[in-house]
Each structure stands twice: as C-alpha cells, then as structure tokens.
Amino acid sequence: MSDIQSETDLVYVRDEMLSQSPPPHRESGPVGWLRKNLFSSLSNTVLTLIALYVIWIVVPPLIDFALVQAVWSGDSRDVCTTINQGGIQPNGWFGACWPYVKDYFAQFIYGRYPVEERWRVNIVFVLFVIGVVPLLVPTAPFKSINLIYMAVVFPVAALLLLTGGHMEFESMIGIGRELAPLGSGLDFWIEYALLTLVVLGIAYAWARGTGAPAGGLLKLVLTMMLALAAVIFVLSLDLGLEFVPTSIWGGLLVTLVIAITGIAASLPLGVVLALGRRSDMPIVRFACVVFIEFWRGVPLITVLFMSSVMLPLFLPEGVSFDKLLRALIGVALFSAAYMAEVIRGGLQAIPKGQYEGADAVGLAYWQKMRLIILPQALTLVIPGIVNTFIGLFKDTTLVLIIGLFDFLGQIQSSFTDPSWSTPVQATTAYFFAACVYWIFCFSMSRYSIFTENRLRTGHAR
Amino acid sequence: MSDTETSAHISADENGAADMMDPNAGPAVEMRGVNKWFGEFHVLRDINLNVRRGERIVVCGPSGSGKSTMIRCINRLEEHQKGDIIVDGIELTNDLKKIDEIRREVGMVFQHFNLFPHLTILENCTLAPIWVRKMPKREAEEAAMHYLERVKIPEQANKYPGQLSGGQQQRVAIARALCMNPRIMLFDEPTSALDPEMIKEVLDVMVDLAKSGMTMLVVTHEMGFARQVANRVIFMDAGQIVEQNEPEQFFTNPQHDRTKLFLSQILH
Numbered sequence: 265m266s267d268i269q270s271e272t273d274l275v276y277v278r279d280e281m282l283s284q285s286p287p288p289h290r291e292s293g294p295v296g297w298l299r300k301n302l303f304s305s306l307s308n309t310v311l312t313l314i315a316l317y318v319i320w321i322v323v324p325p326l327i328d329f330a331l332v333q334a335v336w337s338g339d340s341r342d343v344c345t346t347i348n349q350g351g352i353q354p355n356g357w358f359g360a361c362w363p364y365v366k367d368y369f370a371q372f373i374y375g376r377y378p379v380e381e382r383w384r385v386n387i388v389f390v391l392f393v394i395g396v397v398p399l400l401v402p403t404a405p406f407k408s409i410n411l412i413y414m415a416v417v418f419p420v421a422a423l424l425l426l427t428g429g430h431m432e433f434e435s436m437i438g439i440g441r442e443l444a445p446l447g448s449g450l451d452f453w454i455e456y457a458l459l460t461l462v463v464l465g466i467a468y469a470w471a472r473g474t475g476a477p478a479g480g481l482l483k484l485v486l487t488m489m490l491a492l493a494a495v496i497f498v499l500s501l502d503l504g505l506e507f508v509p510t511s512i513w514g515g516l517l518v519t520l521v522i523a524i525t526g527i528a529a530s531l532p533l534g535v536v537l538a539l540g541r542r543s544d545m546p547i548v549r550f551a552c553v554v555f556i557e558f559w560r561g562v563p564l565i566t567v568l569f570m571s572s573v574m575l576p577l578f579l580p581e582g583v584s585f586d587k588l589l590r591a592l593i594g595v596a597l598f599s600a601a602y603m604a605e606v607i608r609g610g611l612q613a614i615p616k617g618q619y620e621g622a623d624a625v626g627l628a629y630w631q632k633m634r635l636i637i638l639p640q641a642l643t644l645v646i647p648g649i650v651n652t653f654i655g656l657f658k659d660t661t662l663v664l665i666i667g668l669f670d671f672l673g674q675i676q677s678s679f680t681d682p683s684w685s686t687p688v689q690a691t692t693a694y695f696f697a698a699c700v701y702w703i704f705c706f707s708m709s710r711y712s713i714f715t716e717n718r719l720r721t722g723h724a725r
Numbered sequence: 726m727s728d729t730e731t732s733a734h735i736s737a738d739e740n741g742a743a744d745m746m747d748p749n750a751g752p753a754v755e756m757r758g759v760n761k762w763f764g765e766f767h768v769l770r771d772i773n774l775n776v777r778r779g780e781r782i783v784v785c786g787p788s789g790s791g792k793s794t795m796i797r798c799i800n801r802l803e804e805h806q807k808g809d810i811i812v813d814g815i816e817l818t819n820d821l822k823k824i825d826e827i828r829r830e831v832g833m834v835f836q837h838f839n840l841f842p843h844l845t846i847l848e849n850c851t852l853a854p855i856w857v858r859k860m861p862k863r864e865a866e867e868a869a870m871h872y873l874e875r876v877k878i879p880e881q882a883n884k885y886p887g888q889l890s891g892g893q894q895q896r897v898a899i900a901r902a903l904c905m906n907p908r909i910m911l912f913d914e915p916t917s918a919l920d921p922e923m924i925k926e927v928l929d930v931m932v933d934l935a936k937s938g939m940t941m942l943v944v945t946h947e948m949g950f951a952r953q954v955a956n957r958v959i960f961m962d963a964g965q966i967v968e969q970n971e972p973e974q975f976f977t978n979p980q981h982d983r984t985k986l987f988l989s990q991i992l993h
Contacts, residue, residue, distance in 0.1 A: 617835060617838075617839040620835065620839060621835065621841065624835075626825055626857040626905065627852075627853060627857060639843050640843050
C-alpha cells in the first residue's frame with residue numbers, strides 16, 4: 265500500500281517496516297568453503313573436477329618415485345639398478361636414487377672447491393644469513409648498520425674468504441710500468457691515481473656543465489675512489505689463506521654468487537637507469553635509452569659468449585679478466601636493463617600530483633625521488649621486480665655454456681661418473697635440482713607477497 | 726590591462742585581520758607582463774599583478790581561463806616564457822637554487838590534496854621541515870602537531886591519508902604547507918574536489934588562516950569565502966585579467982560584460 269503511494273506521491277514516509285528475509289547460504293565452515301570456492305557454478309564444478317583429475321595423474325606417481333620406491337641408502341650403483349641391469353632391485357623398479365645425491369651433495373654445493381678449504385665457503389654462507397635475515401625482517405633493529413654490513417663488509421669479507429685474497433693487481437695500460445721503479449709494485453697504484461684524476465676531471469666538467477655545485481660531487485667521487493682503493497688494498501693483503509681461483513668454484517656456490525651479485529647490482533642500477541630514461545637532460549636520457557635497448561636487445565647467451573670469447577680479443581695482450589667476474593658483470597648489466605624498465609613502469613604510474621606535491625614543499629630532485637616517488641613506485645612494481653629476480657636466479661644456469669659449473673652444471677657433470685651411472689640417475693638429479701630451485705624461487709615469491717601486504721597503507725585517492 | 730595597476734589602493738579589510746603591511750617591504754608577489762603558451766595555445770596573456778604582503782586575493786573565472794596556471798607559475802610548477810615574476814624579492818629564473826628558495830617560502834594547497842599516501846599524516850607534515858629546513862625531528866613533530874591542532878585533526882596524526890575523508894585530507898594538506906612556515910600561501914581550487922558537507926570545514930580553516938594575516942592567493946568559486954575574507958577579487962578569462970576590484974564592488978557592481986555574464990551564471 266505504502267509502496268504504491270511512493271510511486272504516485274512526491275511526499276513519502278514509510279509507515280510499514282519490511283519484514284526480515286531468510287539468511288543466504290552458509291559461506292563459512294568446510295562445506296561453505298567448498299561450495300563457495302570450488303562448486304559455485306556448473307563451469308567451476310567442471311574445472312574443479314578436471315583439476316582433481318590432473319592432480320590424481322601427476323602427484324601419486326611423483327610421490328611413488330621420490331618417496332615410496334626410492335632407495336635411501338647404499339654405496340654403489342647396485343642398489344639403484346634392477347636385476348636385469350646388474351643390480352639388486354626387482355625388474356620394473358623405478359624410484360629415486362638418493363644415496364647418489366648424498367654422495368655427490370658436497371660437490372653440488374661447492375663444485376671443485378678444495379675440500380680442506382670448504383670451511384671458508386661455509387663461513388661466507390653463515391655471514392650471509394646473519395646479514396640477510398635481519399634485513400628481511402621489518403621489525404629487526406639496527407637497519408642502517410645492517411645495510412652497511414651487507415653492502416660493504418659482507419662483499420669484501422666474502423671475496424677475501426672465497427678467493428683467499430693476496431690478489432696481484434698489475435698495470436693495465438703500461439703507463440704505470442714506465443713510471444714506477446722496477447719491482448716496486450707501485451705500477452698499479454700510479455695508474456689508479458691517474459684514473460682517479462681523470463674521473464674527478466669528468467665529474468668537475470659535468471658539474472660545470474649542469475650548473476650543479478661542484479664541491480659535493482667531487483667529494484663524493486673522491487670518497488668512492490678512496491673506498492675502492494681501500495677494498496683493492498685489503499684484497500691484495502696476504503692473510504695466509506690459500507688462493508682458490510674462481511675456475512674451480514662450482515655448484516650452488518657459483519649459482520648464489522652470480523644470483524646475489526646480480527640481484528644486488530641490478531636494483532640500484534635499474535633505478536638509476538629508469539630515472540635517467542625519464543630525465544630532462546637529453547644526453548643522460550639518450551645514454552640510458554641506448555644502454556637499456558642494447559642489453560634488452562641481445563640474448564643473455566650472446567652476452568656471456570661475447571664476454572668470454574670476444575672480449576679477450578679486444579684487450580691488450582697479457583691482460584685477462586676473471587671468467588666468473590665477466591659473467592657477473594654480464595648478468596648484472598643484463599638484468600639491470602630489465603629492472604630499469606620494470607621500475608620505469610612504476611614511475612609512470614605515480615600521479616603527476618605527487619611530483620607537484622613534493623616540488624611545492626621545496627624538496628630537491630633527489631630528495632623528491634628518494635622520499636616520495638621511488639618508495640611508491642617500487643612498492644607498485646614489487647611483483648615485477650621479484651619476477652626479474654626469479655628470472656635472473658634461474659638464468660644463472662646459462663653460465664654453463666662458458667664453462668662455469670653452477671649448481672645445474674655440477675649436477676650434469678656428475679652424470680659421467682660410472683660408479684653411480686644408472687637409468688634413474690638423471691631423473692633423480694633433475695628432480696633434486698628442481699626442488700632446490702623451487703625452494704629458492706618460491707621463497708622469493710612469498711617474501712614479495714609479504715612485503716606487498718606490509719606496505720599497503722590504504723592507498724587510493 | 727591598465728586596471729591591474731590600481732591594486733595598490735584597496736581599502737582596509739572589514740574582518741579585523743592583523744595588518745601585516747610593512748611599507749618598506751616590497752610586494753609579496755609581483756608579475757610583470759607574464760606570458761605563457763602550452764604549445765600553440767596562449768594560456769597567459771600579459772599578466773600584471775601585484776600582491777602586497779598580508780593581502781588576500783581570490784581569483785575566479787571560467788575553466789580554461791588560466792587562473793590555475795597563473796598561480797602555479799608563482800612557485801614554478803609551470804614555467805612562464807615571457808615577463809618577470811618576483812616572489813618575496815627573488816626573481817624566478819631557471820636557477821634551481823632560486824626556485825628552491827622560493828618554494829620554501831611559498832606553500833601550496835592543491836585541488837586533489839596531493840598528500841603522500843605512503844606516509845602517515847604526521848610524516849607528511851614533518852617531511853619537508855626535516856629535509857628542506859633541516860629541522861630536528863622532535864621539533865618538526867611538535868610544530869606539525871601544532872598545525873594539525875590548528876586545522877582540528879590532531880587525533881589523525883598516525884593514520885595514512887587513504888584512511889581520511891576528503892575534507893580531512895585537505896586540512897592535512899593545509900597543515901603540511903603551513904609546517905614550512907611559508908610567507909605566501911597558494912590555493913588551487915581547494916574545495917572543488919570535496920563533497921558539499923566537507924567544503925565548510927576546509928573554508929573555516931582558510932578563514933582562520935586569513936585572520937592570522939597570511940598572504941593568500943586563492944583560486945576558488947566559493948563566492949561566500951571571497952566576500953568574507955578577500956581584499957581583492959580577480960576575474961580572469963581567456964588568459965587575461967579582465968577585472969579586479971574589492972569584493973563588495975566586484976559582486977554588486979561588475980563593470981565588464983564578461984564579468985557580468987560569469988556572475989549571473991554562478992550567483993543564483
């Protein structure tokens with residue numbers, strides 16, 4: 265009655281309250297969850313059934329292979345071969361050969377790193393965990409000390425421990441050799457001083473050209489060159505550790521060295537490149553565009569090949585870069601180009617108002633970027649950043665083609681050992697490799713989700 | 726354009742605001758023959774404007790008339806291409822140092838607030854004093870709380886902008902600008918993005934600020950506000966200042982035809 269009135273009259277006051285309706289279907293509890301998430305409609309039900317079928321045909325055989333049929337102990341290939349193949353297992357047996365993985369485990373981790381020196385690698389692993397865990401826990405205190413430790417102390421310590429230090433730095437272009445008294449060992453330092461002067465000159469010219477205050481920039485450059493000199497000096501110290509050339513490093517050690525260096529270098533480099541590509545200064549922008557497009561335009565395999573085969577042809581005779589170092593630089597620059605584009609995507613998503621807000625309160629360019637724009641842009645593109653990290657981690661396996669034995673390379677090279685050669689060897693090894701890679705990549709993925717949730721501040725508007 | 730030169734003779738305001746005028750000091754803002762183009766489009770044509778210290782100016786006009794662009798030129802969010810702009814005795818040129826110097830003295834409030842969503846309200850307010858004025862954190866926080874109290878939302882200090890209503894956000898934006906202790910405040914349509922119910926709370930804060938003697942340039946269509954606090958109302962159309970006068974005269978006795986048309990459309 266009142267409803268009819270409301271349609272005809274302009275003035276309407278409710279005089280009859282609506283009665284209660286029955287509640288909708290239960291959406292809590294196991295049954296409610298199933299109904300809501302798996303069987304909410306006909307098409308969802310069909311998809312659920314198909315998914316269940318796929319799980320049914322994939323998972324049980326995998327469990328059967330890796331756990332049920334698997335051999336857990338033994339010391340030769342006999343325990344992992346069938347009677348027909350000369351072993352002890354019944355014919356038709358198909359299971360994982362874990363004793364082989366156990367036997368080779370140390371090699372998978374350290375490669376051909378000398379057995380009596382492996383404690384050094386272990387210390388590096390421990391130092392890394394000590395530094396990285398509190399860095400990843402947002403509530404852990406002393407973040408700035410922690411950051412300095414990870415950015416300065418740990419890399420130098422790791423380099424010293426892994427290589428053994430006592431590195432010899434030689435004159436690169438020959439000027440030092442001419443100037444220094446023979447055998448004084450000063451040839452390198454003379455060239456380093458010259459290089460420092462050249463860099464300072466470039467910085468001064470840059471400052472004059474852009475009208476920025478020269479003093480601060482020169483001080484920064486000088487500090488960096490001095491810090492680098494200090495690092496080089498520390499590395500040339502003889503600490504009594506045996507020298508272990510990178511050519512015999514291998515296994516997970518090499519994988520982690522490349523991946524972590526790549527990750528640590530590509531993020532800051534990517535930020536700089538992304539900012540450079542959006543810069544108002546044409547030369548800076550052009551240089552960044554060229555850099556990014558060059559590295560994105562060539563496959564990583566080409567980069568690695570070029571660095572190991574072509575680069576030595578262009579260097580003066582007698583000068584050689586470490587092969588691992590070349591791979592590190594190649595991977596870092598390669599992923600920096602990808603990172604730059606991911607971050608540029610984030611920068612473009614920041615509304616113009618944020619730039620104007622920061623400008624209006626008087627923040628200078630770098631303050632504006634560091635305090636306002638980058639925190640928001642990086643938060644936006646965390647999925648893309650972690651995507652690049654994960655890709656980088658898995659791409660490290662490509663160094664195999666330039667003769668570095670990373671985790672996967674080490675696993676593959678173990679196939680040549682006749683004492684464990686069985687039909688299940690490769691399957692077991694690849695299953696193991698897949699599990700290890702998955703653990704690393706999945707951890708990164710989960711951590712990124714955690715960070716995304718932590719940084720959500722009810723944005724919008 | 727000749728009427729723009731008459732700005733020096735505006736009668737004392739009726740609101741009893743503290744008169745900040747110092748006869749020895751130059752104008753707060755001086756614009757001489759300012760021109761600006763967006764590509765082919767001539768947005769500002771020969772703008773001449775003198776803003777005395779402590780003066781409160783309301784700028785109105787149809788959309789696209791260049792009023793926002795004009796006040797955005799004052800703190801170099803937009804670059805002018807011809808003419809001179811002198812703010813607080815400093816001439817605006819390409820010199821980054823001078824631009825930074827001016828921005829430190831000029832606060833701005835935007836239509837869409839432009840608060841920093843990843844920082845709390847308090848951090849929004851203390852950021853610039855800490856990084857630009859190099860103020861100790863403690864001191865900056867005390868000052869920020871003082872201004873947040875002044876805009877009547879001290880209890881929201883630890884929330885994020887996304888958790889506040891539009892009116893509250895705009896009041897935070899005003900507090901953020903005030904934390905830098907500016908000599909001049911620019912308002913670019915501060916109430917245009919707000920629900921009608923929230924406009925009043927923002928205008929109240931602005932009226933309060935006007936009473937304290939702040940030099941203000943306000944782009945707005947809130948004619949009640951203009952009547953209440955402005956010393957001068959400027960009407961712009963097609964990139965030019967068409968008419969300016971004290972509010973009573975401006976509303977009751979507009980001279981230019983364009984002004985009459987505009988007022989007839991917005992004053993019902």
